[in-house]
Amino acid sequence: MNKRKLIYRVIGYIAVVLCLFFLLKISGLTVADLTPETIRALAHNNILLICLIMLVIMILQNLFTFIPLVLVIATNITLFGFWHGYLYGCLCSVIGSTLIFLSIRHLFHDAFSNSTATKYHEKIEKNGFLFVLSGRILPFIPTNLINIASGLSTIKTSHFMVATTIGNMVYGLALASASFSIIEAITHHPLYFLIIVLIILLAAVLYRQKKNRSIERTQNS
Secondary structure (H helix, E strand, O other), rough: EEEHHHHHHHHHHHHHHEEEEEHHHHHHHHHHHOHHHHHHHHOOOHHHHHHHHHHHHHHHHHHHOOOOOHHHHHHHHHHHHHHHHHHHHHHHHHHHHHHHHHHHHHHOOOOHOOOOOHHHHHHHHOOHHHHHHHHHHHHOOHHHHHHHHHOOOOOOOOHHHHHHHHHHHHHHHHHHHHHHHHHHHHHHHHHHHHHHHHHHHHHHHHHHHHHHHHHHHHOOO
């Protein structure tokens, strides 16, 4: 990689991280303050500032996981409505995960080479797409460890982002429904089941294609 490009990239990442922590510090927010009323007051009901605050919170959630994801999703739904809150929450989660993933891969690989995330190295090298997808849908592994382990591996960025998007949409919809009330969602949002079925079918098709490619590569080797 060109040395000048690397320097610019490092400066860019550092600037983003500093901005995030600066915004968090001046806001004075804690997890207990993560309520729609507090965020509206902090942003003076400016929709763009509200979106920015929620994006910062989601990025921090992906980095440290000290903020419960269900709390962030519930706040998004209250602020933007069920579908807008759900979709914006998924978008912010993908942005946050990808930012951490790229930071580990291109900037801090050596710093995390001995972290606990390395214990997932064999699994993610064997089938990174499935590892990330299952990790997002069935969150037995903390979000930040998935991001770090993926950044330390050779998984393609596109595979990481697609698996993260699908997994977050499935898991996020489950959390959104729980926070919104599953009965309310079924009654007022009849597209709920259609969308969840389509997402599951898409995940199955992508997994099947990935598995077939792996079999073909094994046979040709």
